[in-house]
Amino acid sequence: MSQDQTPPLTVASHDEVKEIHFDGEMEDRIKNILGRYSETQAALLPVLWACQERWGWISAGIMEAIAERLALSPAFVESVVTFYTMFRSRPPGRFHLQVCTTLSCRLCGAGPVIDELKRTLGIDFGETTPDGRFTLSDVKCLGVCGEGPVIQINDDYYTRLNTEELGRLLDEFK
Amino acid sequence: MMKPLLLRARGERNSRSLTTYLRFGGYGAVKKALIMDARDVIKEIKASGLRGRSGAGVPTGLKWGCVPKASGKPKYLICNADESEPGTFKDREIIRVDPHLLLEGMIIAAYAIDAHKAYIYIRGEFFHEAQMLEHAIGEAYRKKYLGKNILRTGFDLDIYVHRGAGAQICSEETALIESIEGRRGQPRLKPPFPAMAGLFGCPTIVNNVETLACLPHILENGADWFASIGTQESTGTKLFSVSGHVESPGVYEVPLGTTFREIIEDHCGGIPNGRELKAFIPGGSSAPVLTAAEIDTPACFDAVAKAGSTLGSGGLIVMDETVDMVWVLENLLEFYAHESCGQCTPCREGSAWALNILRRIRCNQGCPEDLETLCRIADFACRGMTICPLGDAFCEPIRSFLDRFGGEFRAAVTSGNPPRVVKAPILPTRRDQSMFAKPGTESC
Numbered sequence A: 001m002s003q004d005q006t007p008p009l010t011v012a013s014h015d016e017v018k019e020i021h022f023d024g025e026m027e028d029r030i031k032n033i034l035g036r037y038s039e040t041q042a043a044l045l046p047v048l049w050a051c052q053e054r055w056g057w058i059s060a061g062i063m064e065a066i067a068e069r070l071a072l073s074p075a076f077v078e079s080v081v082t083f084y085t086m087f088r089s090r091p092p093g094r095f096h097l098q099v100c101t102t103l104s105c106r107l108c109g110a111g112p113v114i115d116e117l118k119r120t121l122g123i124d125f126g127e128t129t130p131d132g133r134f135t136l137s138d139v140k141c142l143g144v145c146g147e148g149p150v151i152q153i154n155d156d157y158y159t160r161l162n163t164e165e166l167g168r169l170l171d172e173f174k
Numbered sequence B: 001m002m003k004p005l006l007l008r009a010r011g012e013r014n015s016r017s018l019t020t021y022l023r024f025g026g027y028g029a030v031k032k033a034l035i036m037d038a039r040d041v042i043k044e045i046k047a048s049g050l051r052g053r054s055g056a057g058v059p060t061g062l063k064w065g066c067v068p069k070a071s072g073k074p075k076y077l078i079c080n081a082d083e084s085e086p087g088t089f090k091d092r093e094i095i096r097v098d099p100h101l102l103l104e105g106m107i108i109a110a111y112a113i114d115a116h117k118a119y120i121y122i123r124g125e126f127f128h129e130a131q132m133l134e135h136a137i138g139e140a141y142r143k144k145y146l147g148k149n150i151l152r153t154g155f156d157l158d159i160y161v162h163r164g165a166g167a168q169i170c171s172e173e174t175a176l177i178e179s180i181e182g183r184r185g186q187p188r189l190k191p192p193f194p195a196m197a198g199l200f201g202c203p204t205i206v207n208n209v210e211t212l213a214c215l216p217h218i219l220e221n222g223a224d225w226f227a228s229i230g231t232q233e234s235t236g237t238k239l240f241s242v243s244g245h246v247e248s249p250g251v252y253e254v255p256l257g258t259t260f261r262e263i264i265e266d267h268c269g270g271i272p273n274g275r276e277l278k279a280f281i282p283g284g285s286s287a288p289v290l291t292a293a294e295i296d297t298p299a300c301f302d303a304v305a306k307a308g309s310t311l312g313s314g315g316l317i318v319m320d321e322t323v324d325m326v327w328v329l330e331n332l333l334e335f336y337a338h339e340s341c342g343q344c345t346p347c348r349e350g351s352a353w354a355l356n357i358l359r360r361i362r363c364n365q366g367c368p369e370d371l372e373t374l375c376r377i378a379d380f381a382c383r384g385m386t387i388c389p390l391g392d393a394f395c396e397p398i399r400s401f402l403d404r405f406g407g408e409f410r411a412a413v414t415s416g417n418p419p420r421v422v423k424a425p426i427l428p429t430r431r432d433q434s435m436f437a438k439p440g441t442e443s444c
């Protein structure tokens, strides 16, 4: 993209829009996904997942590439990415800690765990540690309310936490 | 205590594998069903009295019956595994314990409505559960329980897993369909109901995981046997996900009609630390709260409705005497304000506005008029004012909390703090972050 053009996507306008090309492996995955639906657009969520798995987040460049591949507009792809909280339009830290702040977990003592988490990491919700290791987010019910308090670290759940457990857990990821 | 049906394999080694499932007589019901006439399958399910386990309690057979026979369009079956109402975690248990039971149920349902493609919409956070399903589907394909010409009966079915990506609203069936179609998960106006025009504009049936998991048992043992479990209008067993202040939280399977006292005291070991029960939410966070006095209510659709709540998804949240109900309502509203899809003004603004008021009250800056405003919001944003039931979902808690624990709220707004000078309600916008500023103290 030439310098004087305004970046087409608002979310990632601060990030450089890097051109992304899907390689053979990605193409295969997309073809496989497309085979499951009778309409191309239905492949959008699975393809976004595939991209997030590969690149860790959905950059503006990725959105454009997907839009092109699935014959959608980049704005439409962006509208979908921003609707779903699990798609990241910013690069996250290496470990994404998502802690449940909803009722059942709070009843079982998520409050102190959250305070401790913020204190040890020195960051608040929505922030990443300066070394790029941890990103902390608050999420709503993770669907394991019987085992609260719970934290999701990348794809895994860690349940029945208390402040000591938490210390041990964070050490593992140090 | 009755032997579990849906969770019969819990505690078995390799409970998820096809071998274990076959040892339990698995896929026997499919063999039976696929040689029956599809209409007879529907009749059987109708006779069993099975009602949907996702919230509304719609009779499953009735729902299936709405699919037009000769629309000339393909039909779709969707399994709703987007379990995301706070307090509900039963579907995850079924998937973790016995994914083949779900698959078998799906084959039966697909056969009954003549669908040849089915999707399992699973919430994005359940990454491992999605993999378990993929694995089970792979096993089933290899043994010819899925794919072309299933068990040489000429019936074809493909099942795909479709992962959501973190939007609670997608557990609403039309939002879920939008989401599969690759759009933002915003519910559609009904009618047309999905049974007439759903996925890709084709007739679609959306059933909950637990509902589908009941089907093999019904086909295997007969409608009468199933109808003999539970109560007359709520047949079968039901999974209750119990969380909050109980000795052993978890998923429990009991016949419908078991009282909440039995569930809380006998199955879950009662309230820990010698405390007293204060309140419980019987059916997931959107169900009206009940007080300790109502603990002897039988857990079945009609009795809970009579008590003024709903059985919903069976997400039982238990609270002991130490819990501050104002704080609970604030927490629930945080959820709804966050999850509103933003389409309908009453829900989008109402939930955020109510939350704003609750935050103010919790910062000791409430005034008696605030309670009046809360009531008005709750009366306004529900019953048909919004496209989907999420409007009602946040109004019901407000109304029931004020109804049953009004004293606590009144005390909170008249707690002797200097009266607020400006008390004109201000409509917050979702962009206005300052409106969402959290109160200083944040622990429970």
Ligand code: FES
Pocket: A100, A101, A102, A103, A104, A105, A106, A140, A141, A142, A143, A144, A145, A146, A148, A150, B086, B087, B088
């Ligand atoms: S409330 Fe935390 S997982 Fe449901």
